[in-house]
Amino acid sequence: MTSRTPSRAAASLAAALLVVTLGCAGPRSHPDAPSAREPTHTAASGRPFPALHREDIRWLERVGFGLDSATVASYGEVGRTRFLRGQLDAREAALPPAIAAQIAGLDVSHLDPQQTLAQVNAQYKAINAMPNGPDKEQARKTLNDGGNKLAYQAIRRELLRAVYSPSQLQEQMVWFWLNHFSVHQNKANLRWLVGDYAEHAIRPHVFGHFRDLLLATLEHPAMLQYLDNNQNAVGHLNENYAREVMELHTLGVDAGYTQADVQQLARVLTGVGINVGGPPKLKAEWQPLYRRAGAFEFNPARHDFGAKRLLGHDIKDSGFAEVEEAVTLIVEQPACARFISRELAIYFVADNPPPQLVERMAQTFMHTDGDIAAVLDTLFLAREFNAALGSKFKDPMRFVVSAVRFAYDGRAITNTRPLFNWLNGLGELPFGRQTPDGYPLTESSWASSGQMSRRFEIARAIGSGSAGLFDAEDGGGAAMSGFPQLSNRLYFEAVEPFLLTKTRDALDRANSPQEWNTFLLSSPDFNFE
Amino acid sequence: MNRRHLLRVGSAALAGAAVGGRLFAAPVSGPRLLIVFLRGGYDSTNLLIPYSSSFYYESRPTIAIAKPDPASNTGALALDGDWALAPAVRDTLGTLFQQRQAAFIPFVGTDDLSRSHFETQDSIELGQPMTGTRNYRSGFLGRLSDTLIGATADAPPISFTDALPLAFEGAGTVPNLSLKGIGKPPFDGRQARILSDMYTGHPLAAAVNNGLELRQEVAQDMAQEMQAANRDAINIKGFELEAERMGRLMRDKYRLGFIDVGGWDTHVGEGAAQGTLATNLSGLARGLQTFAQSLGSEWNNAVVVVLSEFGRTFRENGNRGTDHGHGTVYWVLGGAINGGAVLGAQQQVNRATLFQDRDFPVLNDYRAVLGGLFRRLWGLSPAQSGRIFEQVAPIDLKLV
Numbered sequence: 001m002t003s004r005t006p007s008r009a010a011a012s013l014a015a016a017l018l019v020v021t022l023g024c025a026g027p028r029s030h031p032d033a034p035s036a037r038e039p040t041h042t043a044a045s046g047r048p049f050p051a052l053h054r055e056d057i058r059w060l061e062r063v064g065f066g067l068d069s070a071t072v073a074s075y076g077e078v079g080r081t082r083f084l085r086g087q088l089d090a091r092e093a094a095l096p097p098a099i100a101a102q103i104a105g106l107d108v109s110h111l112d113p114q115q116t117l118a119q120v121n122a123q124y125k126a127i128n129a130m131p132n133g134p135d136k137e138q139a140r141k142t143l144n145d146g147g148n149k150l151a152y153q154a155i156r157r158e159l160l161r162a163v164y165s166p167s168q169l170q171e172q173m174v175w176f177w178l179n180h181f182s183v184h185q186n187k188a189n190l191r192w193l194v195g196d197y198a199e200h201a202i203r204p205h206v207f208g209h210f211r212d213l214l215l216a217t218l219e220h221p222a223m224l225q226y227l228d229n230n231q232n233a234v235g236h237l238n239e240n241y242a243r244e245v246m247e248l249h250t251l252g253v254d255a256g257y258t259q260a261d262v263q264q265l266a267r268v269l270t271g272v273g274i275n276v277g278g279p280p281k282l283k284a285e286w287q288p289l290y291r292r293a294g295a296f297e298f299n300p301a302r303h304d305f306g307a308k309r310l311l312g313h314d315i316k317d318s319g320f321a322e323v324e325e326a327v328t329l330i331v332e333q334p335a336c337a338r339f340i341s342r343e344l345a346i347y348f349v350a351d352n353p354p355p356q357l358v359e360r361m362a363q364t365f366m367h368t369d370g371d372i373a374a375v376l377d378t379l380f381l382a383r384e385f386n387a388a389l390g391s392k393f394k395d396p397m398r399f400v401v402s403a404v405r406f407a408y409d410g411r412a413i414t415n416t417r418p419l420f421n422w423l424n425g426l427g428e429l430p431f432g433r434q435t436p437d438g439y440p441l442t443e444s445s446w447a448s449s450g451q452m453s454r455r456f457e458i459a460r461a462i463g464s465g466s467a468g469l470f471d472a473e474d475g476g477g478a479a480m481s482g483f484p485q486l487s488n489r490l491y492f493e494a495v496e497p498f499l500l501t502k503t504r505d506a507l508d509r510a511n512s513p514q515e516w517n518t519f520l521l522s523s524p525d526f527n528f529e
Numbered sequence: 530m531n532r533r534h535l536l537r538v539g540s541a542a543l544a545g546a547a548v549g550g551r552l553f554a555a556p557v558s559g560p561r562l563l564i565v566f567l568r569g570g571y572d573s574t575n576l577l578i579p580y581s582s583s584f585y586y587e588s589r590p591t592i593a594i595a596k597p598d599p600a601s602n603t604g605a606l607a608l609d610g611d612w613a614l615a616p617a618v619r620d621t622l623g624t625l626f627q628q629r630q631a632a633f634i635p636f637v638g639t640d641d642l643s644r645s646h647f648e649t650q651d652s653i654e655l656g657q658p659m660t661g662t663r664n665y666r667s668g669f670l671g672r673l674s675d676t677l678i679g680a681t682a683d684a685p686p687i688s689f690t691d692a693l694p695l696a697f698e699g700a701g702t703v704p705n706l707s708l709k710g711i712g713k714p715p716f717d718g719r720q721a722r723i724l725s726d727m728y729t730g731h732p733l734a735a736a737v738n739n740g741l742e743l744r745q746e747v748a749q750d751m752a753q754e755m756q757a758a759n760r761d762a763i764n765i766k767g768f769e770l771e772a773e774r775m776g777r778l779m780r781d782k783y784r785l786g787f788i789d790v791g792g793w794d795t796h797v798g799e800g801a802a803q804g805t806l807a808t809n810l811s812g813l814a815r816g817l818q819t820f821a822q823s824l825g826s827e828w829n830n831a832v833v834v835v836l837s838e839f840g841r842t843f844r845e846n847g848n849r850g851t852d853h854g855h856g857t858v859y860w861v862l863g864g865a866i867n868g869g870a871v872l873g874a875q876q877q878v879n880r881a882t883l884f885q886d887r888d889f890p891v892l893n894d895y896r897a898v899l900g901g902l903f904r905r906l907w908g909l910s911p912a913q914s915g916r917i918f919e920q921v922a923p924i925d926l927k928l929v
Binding site for chain 2: 232
């Protein structure tokens with residue numbers, strides 16, 4: 001047995017850390033034909049990694065944002081089914097103390113959205129009343145800077161959890177649903193709201209019942225502002241949200257609903273809006289129909305009462321109960337089960353997921369009243385999922401997060417700005433999608449020539465130095481310099497045995513460990529999972 | 530061997546990338562086409578104002594733009610007895626129109642009735658008949674590019690976007706690069722070769738090669754731009770800066786370009802003579818003017834088509850905005866086009882002629898309009914243009 005030398009610089013480290021079998025297997029169906037290989041042997045020091053096959057590693061890569069040592073060890077201890085059930089149990093996972101402390105220290109973690117909105121609205125009003133001039137400009141800038149800071153903190157919190165949370169599947173699902181129910185931070189007051197939206201509309205429901213998730217987004221001021229339903233009132237119909245709910249959030253554009261259905265749903269949704277002040281004065285008959293939860297309000301005075309007919313069903317004239325009835329009706333459509341199942345399968349399985357798998361997921365969805373965890377259970381234990389492993393191109397979020405997870409393996413970064421900048425450069429920043437369709441989930445959207453060259457530059461930034469990840473967030477001096485050691489134990493146990501021949505050749509041609517890192521992170525092996 | 534060929538073959542070109550400087554001499558003058566896609570469905574009714582229609586003023590009590598005043602140098606600019614141009618673009622598009630370098634085509638669009646942004650954008654980019662199943666691997670610019678490869682008028686394509694648009698699907702690996710933020714060249718030649726070798730035989734091989742090569746070239750171009758220390762170039766930013774760079778790349782190398790611009794989905798508070806829509810239109814028009822200037826004399830060979838997925842509701846909604854509609858207005862710009870006219874089939878603008886009592890109707894199929902333009906621009910045969918836009922008779926507006 002011998003270990004293959006990744007580079008002159010890394011050779012001694014490699015020899016000291018481990019003994020591996022040299023089974024040369026390709027991760028994709030590829031001319032470099034894979035051969036069956038023996039499980040890896042345990043490492044010479046530290047807690048031994050269990051013997052894992054290529055399929056286990058690939059499965060594990062896909063269920064989370066790539067590998068780190070803790071995930072590999074945990075999987076090896078409990079096996080696939082128990083690991084999956086543990087991941088689907090959405091209890092709050094323990095973050096590394098340094099990361100938990102960073103998150104606890106963020107303003108966005110202590111905000112009340114209603115109060116914040118009230119303050120922001122009041123400040124805008126005061127600024128608009130100021131005479132034109134430098135003072136007004138300065139006041140506006142101060143207010144905007146505050147909003148930008150909160151939006152950045154919301155992104156920072158999600159990125160830190162994506163990199164460090166042991167509940168990796170939960171973090172992927174938070175990303176998936178945030179993208180499915182996409183909102184854009186630059187619209188209206190959303191910069192002050194996106195943190196709360198992620199934390200309270202999305203995160204608690206990622207493994208729950210789809211209907212609850214949909215209703216939570218429907219009632220959140222971020223969504224109400226983003227798709228204009230806060231402006232939708234009797235006599236002032238605005239069909240923007242009604243259309244997107246059916247097209248993008250539940251049924252899909254080809255589900256057979258009509259323009260009339262869009263208008264009817266828009267009528268159902270009239271009066272669903274935002275209020276950060278006191279309750280409105282209402283006629284006595286309307287008072288029992290008034291609803292309020294935080295900044296969310298259903299105001300019967302703005303509601304279009306009267307008969308409505310949606311998707312072939314009559315909706316009873318009943319105020320907000322109409323909305324609940326319409327949501328139930330929509331979610332119970334087989335088209336909804338299929339649309340959501342297919343979106344999940346595109347994200348986790350393949351750009352063109354096997355129809356029989358999507359159908360089984362949809363059946364689970366329908367039999368369990370839209371239980372998302374049950375649908376995911378069907379997905380991750382399916383043989384079609386195994387068959388597709390290794391061939392899904394990582395989108396920028398998966399690429400950037402998995403690279404940092406792999407490079408620093410649990411070590412806490414202090415500055416999230418570099419991740420933010422990389423995702424910005426690749427065009428997939430959380431809360432950054434202008435249109436409500438969310439970012440595309442397929443390879444063709446992220447693997448164009450311009451994307452590939454930019455991705456390689458980011459691979460170099462991560463591989464060649466600390467990239468500012470250990471600086472202070474405020475731009476203060478570097479707490480660490482140097483570059484990450486990617487030729488580490490995790491690499492030799494979980495990556496090296498399965499590398500493509502061409503990737504090995506490239507790594508052998510590296511002139512420095514930094515270059516070696518860059519090539520590894522740029523390789524097909526690392527960019528597909 | 531031409532550049533087009535190199536882009537397709539890819540791997541051979543990479544060796545040159547490290548050497549620096551231009552890899553390819555600028556081809557001879559030839560037609561250039563830039564497609565500008567306004568994503569979100571811009572409110573064309575407040576760009577090209579049907580000012581002779583009293584129904585327009587009834588339908589938009591708060592967002593209508595006042596009738597042109599012939600005695601004034603500001604406000605809407607009358608183009609003819611029926612149409613006027615928004616004040617926000619008076620000094621840009623208005624000037625081009627008066628120089629016959631701009632034309633507008635109202636009542637244009639698709640027969641896609643979904644009123645969905647995404648559905649209709651896809652329809653347009655694919656450019657296929659609405660009947661039958663969609664082939665998502667074949668966009669209209671992809672087919673145009675393929676058609677031109679065989680012809681003498683070779684037309685290297687480029688997309689000025691972060692991701693490759695659907696419109697270019699099927700044309701092999703088309704280079705794409707957003708020109709928003711470009712730094713110095715990232716890799717030396719040896720490193721680029723190693724990266725490229727890793728993907729030999731891989732489905733992404735061409736994308737990897739093109740990406741490394743184009744990145745290198747543009748970085749060198751930008752370095753020259755900085756050295757030239759053009760004072761104007763320092764002052765412009767945003768879309769204008771992008772447009773200036775696009776113009777230079779299309780002057781020197783590329784013949785088919787695509788860029789998209791967002792921010793047009795004005796459901797709420799879109800404004801009238803001033804406001805959100807006016808600001809967006811004015812920035813876009815200034816950018817296109819910059820594009821024209823940076824093409825230099827090649828502006829006379831260039832055609833810019835500005836299009837959008839649909840128009841918006843003719844009436845304003847309850848929030849001083851407009852909702853998703855149907856027919857829209859396309860713009861055609863170019864140094865030597867037969868502009869200065871509002872073209873295509875038209876009809877009176879009143880309540881009776883609205884489509885479904887809410888939108889501008891579509892009287893000019895966008896595929897027929899673009900097909901007719903492409904035929905004249907490159908002298909395509911009916912068989913060639915029929916391959917780009919199947920099952921539609923091209924409309925010849927004699928723009929070029």
